[in-house]
Amino acid sequence: MANVNPDLRKERENGTFSVEKLTNLLDGGKHVTDRRRHVERLALNEFSKGEDYNFMSRKERYISALHKTERALRCCKEYGLTKPDEVYWLWQLAFPHEASPIQLHGDMFLPTLTRQGTEEQVNKYLPLAEKYQIIGTYAQTEMGHGTFIRGLETTATYDPQTEEFILHSPTLTSLKWWPGGLGKTSNYAIVMALLYTNGKNYGMHPFMVQLRSHETHEPLPGITIGDIGPKFGFDTIDNGFVQFDHFRIPREDMLMKYSQVLKDGTYVKSTKLKKSSYGVMVLVRSMLIYYLAIQGLAPACTIAIRYSAVRRQSEQTKSQLEPQILDYQTQQYKLFPILASAYAVLFTGVKMKEIYYEVDNEIQQGHTERLPELHALSSGLKALTSSMASWCIERCRLACGGHGYSAASGFPKIYVAVTAACTYEGENTVMLLQCARYLIKTYQGASNGKKLSGSVSYLSDKVNSRSTITSEFSLKSLVDAFKHRAFRFQACGSDPEDSWNRNSVVLTKAAEAHCYYYMVSVFESVVEAVEDDAVKRVVGQLCQLFALFAIHENAGDFVQDGFISNDQMELVKWKELSLLSDIRRNAVLLVDAFDFHDEFIGSILGRFDGNVYANLFEWAKSSPLNKPEVQESYIKYLQPLLNPNKSKL
Numbered sequence: 281m282a283n284v285n286p287d288l289r290k291e292r293e294n295g296t297f298s299v300e301k302l303t304n305l306l307d308g309g310k311h312v313t314d315r316r317r318h319v320e321r322l323a324l325n326e327f328s329k330g331e332d333y334n335f336m337s338r339k340e341r342y343i344s345a346l347h348k349t350e351r352a353l354r355c356c357k358e359y360g361l362t363k364p365d366e367v368y369w370l371w372q373l374a375f376p377h378e379a380s381p382i383q384l385h386g387d388m389f390l391p392t393l394t395r396q397g398t399e400e401q402v403n404k405y406l407p408l409a410e411k412y413q414i415i416g417t418y419a420q421t422e423m424g425h426g427t428f429i430r431g432l433e434t435t436a437t438y439d440p441q442t443e444e445f446i447l448h449s450p451t452l453t454s455l456k457w458w459p460g461g462l463g464k465t466s467n468y469a470i471v472m473a474l475l476y477t478n479g480k481n482y483g484m485h486p487f488m489v490q491l492r493s494h495e496t497h498e499p500l501p502g503i504t505i506g507d508i509g510p511k512f513g514f515d516t517i518d519n520g521f522v523q524f525d526h527f528r529i530p531r532e533d534m535l536m537k538y539s540q541v542l543k544d545g546t547y548v549k550s551t552k553l554k555k556s557s558y559g560v561m562v563l564v565r566s567m568l569i570y571y572l573a574i575q576g577l578a579p580a581c582t583i584a585i586r587y588s589a590v591r592r593q594s595e596q597t598k599s600q601l602e603p604q605i606l607d608y609q610t611q612q613y614k615l616f617p618i619l620a621s622a623y624a625v626l627f628t629g630v631k632m633k634e635i636y637y638e639v640d641n642e643i644q645q646g647h648t649e650r651l652p653e654l655h656a657l658s659s660g661l662k663a664l665t666s667s668m669a670s671w672c673i674e675r676c677r678l679a680c681g682g683h684g685y686s687a688a689s690g691f692p693k694i695y696v697a698v699t700a701a702c703t704y705e706g707e708n709t710v711m712l713l714q715c716a717r718y719l720i721k722t723y724q725g726a727s728n729g730k731k732l733s734g735s736v737s738y739l740s741d742k743v744n745s746r747s748t749i750t751s752e753f754s755l756k757s758l759v760d761a762f763k764h765r766a767f768r769f770q771a772c773g774s775d776p777e778d779s780w781n782r783n784s785v786v787l788t789k790a791a792e793a794h795c796y797y798y799m800v801s802v803f804e805s806v807v808e809a810v811e812d813d814a815v816k817r818v819v820g821q822l823c824q825l826f827a828l829f830a831i832h833e834n835a836g837d838f839v840q841d842g843f844i845s846n847d848q849m850e851l852v853k854w855k856e857l858s859l860l861s862d863i864r865r866n867a868v869l870l871v872d873a874f875d876f877h878d879e880f881i882g883s884i885l886g887r888f889d890g891n892v893y894a895n896l897f898e899w900a901k902s903s904p905l906n907k908p909e910v911q912e913s914y915i916k917y918l919q920p921l922l923n924p925n926k927s928k929l
């Protein structure tokens with residue numbers, strides 16, 4: 281590439297491994313990289329010349345996102361992109377760190393329909409939904425309750441006379457509130473409501489509900505609907521509210537795969553699947569982990585590391601060039617653990633996708649044994665990785681000094697999208713507690729001699745009471761340390777005498793310890809499987825840093841019971857710093873390996889060519905506030921102060 285900043289060019293010449301090989305590893309093979317790049321070229325042709333998001337109003341952002349949605353759907357059709365990964369690659373460049381107003385249609389509406397609908401219902405609605413002749417969302421949360429699903433108030437009362445359900449919002453707090461795309465875009469929703477039949481409440485069930493007229497898009501009579509107003513971010517999505525006033529739908533529109541209401545109102549439950557109506561949340565939580573790496577951690581550290589290679593600041597030695605800020609140890613300590621976390625979350629995300637599809641497949645065959653473990657793991661990891669991503673992005677912003685605070689850095693857009701995931705799909709503390717609930721039960725089972733498998737097998741294993749860490753820092757010894765911590769926390773958190781609430785802080789820590797152990801072991805197994813020696817060395821260093829940073833940050837957890845000795849902790853600190861120097865040489869290449877397009881990252885600081893300053897200046901000049909030279913507001917508000925004689929007011 282011509283015109284690359286000389287510092288960045290030097291960084292790229294000095295690396296010790298093949299970036300291309302690492303990119304192939306991250307993608308899952310060279311053929312996947314090739315295909316991804318092909319799809320991305322198609323997407324860039326269509327979407328690279330858009331208006332600057334930073335200078336648009338919220339309404340403009342929504343309208344532009346709808347326009348892009350229509351174009352993205354057309355592109356997928358034209359180019360025959362049907363596989364989920366291919367659609368995702370195209371979508372990612374069409375909506376960089378944004379979401380389409382129809383995001384929930386694909387992410388939750390379709391999966392709920394196909395998993396909870398009967399064959400007949402799927403045959404009726406799926407073809408229409410796949411052609412976007414109906415656009416749906418997932419309406420569960422209400423103004424009064426999001427977390428406590430059993431507290432939802434919207435009712436669906438069966439009327440055997442007309443063979444209809446009557447949907448009703450009995451209170452203000454029962455208004456559906458938050459569903460993405462509900463406000464203005466969707467004409468259908470899967471509404472989660474309390475099922476009443478023959479005078480009895482059977483709890484939350486899913487209902488297919490038409491909200492708007494097919495002809496005019498006006499809300500149907502009995503429905504009051506709208507946008508909930510501006511939010512922290514997600515400007516491109518019309519999160520909405522809906523109020524039902526005795527709104528009738530046919531009996532056939534309750535999604536009846538797992539439970540039915542017969543014509544006479546008899547309720548029949550045809551599954552032993554526990555919490556069957558909660559299924560789609562497990563899907564989204566499982567997928568979110570990969571998404572947080574690709575949409576959050578990886579682009580944020582790409583920006584901060586490239587910028588730190590280009591930025592020079594402060595005089596170290598008289599009359600010599602100011603150093604690249606990436607050469608400061610403190611800067612490396614800010615950024616390299618985040619780089620390591622990006623890789624850790626990415627590998628864990630890939631693993632979680634695999635596990636989800638395995639378990640989902642088993643469930644379709646009637647085997648539900650692994651669901652509780654998947655629910656616990658996806659809840660815990662969703663919470664751990666989304667909060668990790670949020671604070672890491674903020675840390676990257678701080679690492680970029682003043683320019684990090686400009687919208688030109690790209691951080692605001694990335695941050696507001698990622699931090700939302702700490703709340704949606706289950707608020708993080710609540711999700712950690714769900715994970716802990718499973719761990720405590722499992723630990724108690726293991727204490728009674730039950731042999732365990734999967735992510736919790738360590739609870740029935742023998743754990744070492746002394747760390748095997750030496751100056752070699754083998755990955756096995758690091759995995760072992762996290763296993764020990766997780767085991768110890770489960771033991772502390774499961775005091776049967778103590779009340780749940782009184783113990784809940786330690787329970788969240790127990791869940792985090794479990795998830796950390798899981799992430800470190802996934803990372804270790806990825807490193808072990810790498811064939812190329814040079815790539816294995818650098819990814820191994822990142823794995824070590826991910827583990828050592830967490831040991832150092834949480835030193836008390838490891839030394840309190842004497843598992844890690846003082847001498848070993850000194851070694852940990854020494855190794856952590858020496859890893860910073862090792863990684864320094866490859867830092868730029870390690871972010872290049874994510875293979876992001878500038879159009880996706882959306883940051884002047886993180887440009888591939890490193891030409892930060894000239895582009896920053898051009899961008900500032902293009903700000904609407906700079907056109908015209910003298911603003912009308914001057915005449916109205918400033919002239920009377922600055923130049924009272926000339927003021928016409």
Ligand SMILES: CC/C=C\C/C=C\C/C=C\C/C=C/C(=O)SCCNC(=O)CCNC(=O)[C@H](O)C(C)(C)COP(=O)(O)OP(=O)(O)OC[C@H]1O[C@@H](n2cnc3c(N)ncnc32)[C@H](O)[C@@H]1OP(=O)(O)O
Binds near residue numbers: 383428567655714
């Ligand atoms: C890939 C996507 C990428 C990007 C997306 C981009 C844009 C889209 C943006 C946003 C979309 C957002 C959508 C939403 O937010 S939809 C709404 C999501 N809502 C929630 O997540 C609510 C959280 N609350 C709950 O999940 C539950 O209420 C909670 C589990 C907290 C408690 O429920 P309940 O009180 O009914 O249960 P308990 O009595 O505590 O537990 C009973 C029992 O059931 C087990 N359980 C709970 N949940 C599940 C589940 N999902 N699957 C399986 N099992 C579950 C629980 O562990 C208990 O088991 P046991 O101990 O054996 O009794």
Ligand SMILES: Cc1cc2nc3c(=O)[nH]c(=O)nc-3n(C[C@H](O)[C@H](O)[C@H](O)COP(=O)(O)OP(=O)(O)OC[C@H]3O[C@@H](n4cnc5c(N)ncnc54)[C@H](O)[C@@H]3O)c2cc1C
Binds near residue numbers: 457
């Ligand atoms: C951007 C965004 C998009 C969304 N999209 C959708 C959507 O498409 N469809 C949909 O249905 N919903 C959606 N939601 C709603 C979302 O799922 C809920 O907001 C979320 O589940 C949290 O619930 P809550 O708002 O009731 O939080 P609350 O439960 O009120 O949380 C407030 C505080 O109370 C604490 N708390 C609550 N219960 C407990 C407990 N049992 N133990 C300990 N602490 C507790 C929490 O930890 C938190 O600190 C969306 C939300 C956002 C922000």
